[in-house]
Amino acid sequence: DQQVKQNSPSLSVQEGRISILNCDYTNSMFDYFLWYKKYPAEGPTFLISISSIKDKNEDGRFTVFLNKSAKHLSLHIVPSQPGDSAVYFCAAEDDKIIFGKGTRLHILP
């Protein structure tokens, strides 16, 4: 039973455009959400997070939006760059970090 869902297994975006990665969750008790980026043969690396008391957090090209009523969060990357091609995991935390299945982002030249 997936508590964190990323329904798009892959996404292709033109370089320079905006990449939007989506994530849904089922547990309203989650109060901390994170995005991780993963390259092949490496461990996930932390990207950005948001507390449930906020609806937006921005860090450079990365912005995470949280819609608690819809139990939905999204990661916006703008402008997208070739190095952004990776798998992105959405995660939520209560007493442990629970990950979605990931979305593979391809940035096209």
Add this chain to the structure above:
Amino acid sequence: DTAVSQTPKYLVTQMGNDKSIKCEQNLGHDTMYWYKQDSKKFLKIMFSYNNKELIINETVPNRFSPKSPDKAHLNLHINSLELGDSAVYFCASSQGYGAEAFFGQGTRLTVV
């Protein structure tokens, strides 16, 4: 200066063997985790330790036994390996609840 390091990176072994994966973190974190990434790329938590004490033990077979000799180390011992144990195992650490976790590079275990 790797923050979270796991050894070995690759492990190929026969069914029925016993093997260990080591994990060390030099971040001074109190909490360490083991995650399993299965063939469907799902990252699932297996165990969580806080200051050498077991905090979370998800539904994992008894053949898996974590050991934390000190708060900088969390090793994973697996007895009687089965084909279904083949996966990538990630160690991670964090300062605790509400803090991001830092991951090791993963150990790809292949049971033949």
